[in-house]
Structures are given as C-alpha cells and as structure tokens.
Amino acid sequence: MSIIKLKEVNSTNLYAKEHLSELADKTVIIADRQTNGRGRFDRVWVDLGGDNLFMSIVLKPSDKFLNVYPNLTQYLSVVVCKVLEYYGLQPNIKWPNDVLIKGKKISGILSETVTQGNNLKGIVLGLGVNLNSDNETLSSIKDKEATALNIELSRDIDKDEFTEKLTSEFFRFYDEFLRKGFVFVRDEYLKRACFLESEISVRVFNDVKSGFVKSINDDGELVLENDKKEFVLTMGDIL
Numbered sequence: 001m002s003i004i005k006l007k008e009v010n011s012t013n014l015y016a017k018e019h020l021s022e023l024a025d026k027t028v029i030i031a032d033r034q035t036n037g038r039g040r041f042d043r044v045w046v047d048l049g050g051d052n053l054f055m056s057i058v059l060k061p062s063d064k065f066l067n068v069y070p071n072l073t074q075y076l077s078v079v080v081c082k083v084l085e086y087y088g089l090q091p092n093i094k095w096p097n098d099v100l101i102k103g104k105k106i107s108g109i110l111s112e113t114v115t116q117g118n119n120l121k122g123i124v125l126g127l128g129v130n131l132n133s134d135n136e137t138l139s140s141i142k143d144k145e146a147t148a149l150n151i152e153l154s155r156d157i158d159k160d161e162f163t164e165k166l167t168s169e170f171f172r173f174y175d176e177f178l179r180k181g182f183v184f185v186r187d188e189y190l191k192r193a194c195f196l197e198s199e200i201s202v203r204v205f206n207d208v209k210s211g212f213v214k215s216i217n218d219d220g221e222l223v224l225e226n227d228k229k230e231f232v233l234t235m236g237d238i239l
Contacts, residue, residue: 001026001171008033013055013112013126020114020122025060028167034128048148051132051159057170059123062176065113070127070234071182071220073097073109078188079170080107080129086165089152092194094238095222100194104147106130129166131157182220190216195238200224202236209233 002024009015009031016029023029032050059072077097084099084106086089092100099107110126130138130148138146149157177184190196193216201210202222209231211224222233 001028003028003030003165004033008035010035011126012054013124015127016056016058016124017112017114020058021122023058023122024170025058025122027057027058029056030054030163048130048137049134051157051162052148053127053129053131053159053166054217055129055163056165057125057127057167059125060121061123063119065115065120066178067219068178068181069113069123070111072123072177073111074182074220075177075185075191076109076125076170076176078128078185078192079166080109080127081192082169082188083162084149084167084196087149087153089149091192093189093192095193095195096220096235101147101152103194104145105141106149106152107149107198127160127166131159150203174179181218183218186216186218186220189220196233201239202233203239204233204236208239209236 002111004027006015006029009036010117012029012031031054032139038116074097077093077099079098081091081093084101089101091106094100097109098105107129112124112126113126114121130146132150133148136152196213199210199212201208208228209224211226211231214225216224217223217232222236224231224233
C-alpha cells in the first residue's frame with residue numbers, strides 16, 4: 001500500500017481515474033479539501049473541511065471484471081463500521097453501503113470501474129467520513145440528516161489515526177474477500193443492517209419499488225416481497 005496526500009483536488013475519485021495508468025494497485029489517495037466530490041446517483045458530497053476524510057483506494061485485482069467487485073462497497077461499509085465501533089459507537093448500514101449513527105449519515109461510499117474494451121483497468125473506491133464538524137455546517141447537507149464522529153464523541157478526532165485504522169482494517173481481509181465474495185462478510189453486514197424485516201421503498205433511478213425486506217442474499221442484493229411475490233434489487237436508494 002502507498003499513500004498520496006493532496007492539499008486540494010476536485011475529487012479524489014476523479015484524480016484517481018485521471019492518473020490510473022500510473023498508479024499502483026492498492027494506492028490510497030487522501031485530500032484535505034475536495035471541491036467537486038460526489039456520491040451515488042451523482043449526489044454532491046459536501047466538503048466539511050480538511051479535518052474530515054476524503055479518500056479513494058485504487059484497486060487493480062485483475063484484468064477482467066469479476067462479479068465480486070461491485071460488493072467492494074459493502075465490504076468497505078463493514079470496515080467503516082468496525083473502525084467506528086473501535087471508537088465506542090454503534091453504527092448501522094443502510095443498504096447498500098451508507099453508514100449511519102442513530103439514523104444520521106456519517107459515511108458515504110462510491111465505487112467507479114474503469115475499463116478499456118473488455119479489459120478492467122482498475123477500480124476506484126471512494127469514501128467520505130465526517131470526522132470533525134459542527135451541527136450548523138452539517139445542516140448544509142440538504143438531502144438527509146448527517147452527523148460527525150467528533151459530535152458523537154464530544155471531542156476532536158485525529159484524522160491520521162482514523163485513516164490508519166481504516167486502511168489497515170480494509171487490507172487485512174481484502175484478498176480473502178475477493179476469493180470468497182460477499183458471503184465472507186454477509187453475517188457482519190447483516191448484524192449492522194438497519195432495514196431488515198421492515199416495509200421500505202427503494203428508488204431505482206426514476207422508479208420506486210416497495211415491499212417487505214426478506215433478506216440480503218449471498219450476492220449482497222436486496223430481496224423484497226410484495227403481494228407474495230419476491231423481487232431482487234441490485235442497486236437503489238432506500239427512501
């Protein structure tokens with residue numbers, strides 16, 4: 001693993017994609033400021049300041065796309081939860097990969113795949129974690145309630161310490177996860193999931209699917225039941 005630290009960048013994911021050919025596998029890119037970050041479905045990621053974590057991990061596991069790669073975001077969400085638990089918190093996961101504290105979002109994840117023809121050039125796994133902020137600044141996030149680690153703990157957070165714990169935990173079981181797939185972390189994921197056995201609605205692009213959550217299958221997909229019929233979602237945003 002190598003780490004690149006930047007003072008300011010439009011987006012760590014965009015920087016990683018633009019420099020992908022020259023970046024080694026398992027390169028971690030961290031920025032103090034991110035001027036044009038974004039989340040899933042092109043949501044804007046609000047820059048809360050340099051004491052928060054804006055990070056991308058460059059991964060080049062193979063030259064062909066494998067079915068396990070989309071589950072890397074769920075693997076990372078479990079990793080984030082484990083680190084937050086080290087700090088004494090009880091985080092939850094909102095499918096597929098948002099991390100919440102008491103129903104408030106503290107971390108978002110975005111994976112982007114770069115291909116050339118049929119060849120996989122790399123995966124860029126982006127992560128934002130609210131480490132140090134205040135309620136007034138967090139109120140600028142309009143689409144959902146958010147919190148930060150310092151607010152939950154009533155003390156300032158050392159970003160370098162948090163980042164070291166996060167990257168160590170990520171790469172600790174990364175290779176084994178690639179071999180075994182989502183099933184490797186399924187139990188860890190499910191015990192932190194906050195949406196199981198409930199009626200939910202999920203936005204999938206311009207459509208909304210509603211139903212009772214039956215399970216998360218071994219591929220990390222959401223299994224819903226409506227009118228005694230089951231259907232499976234591979235992506236979406238729980239409303």
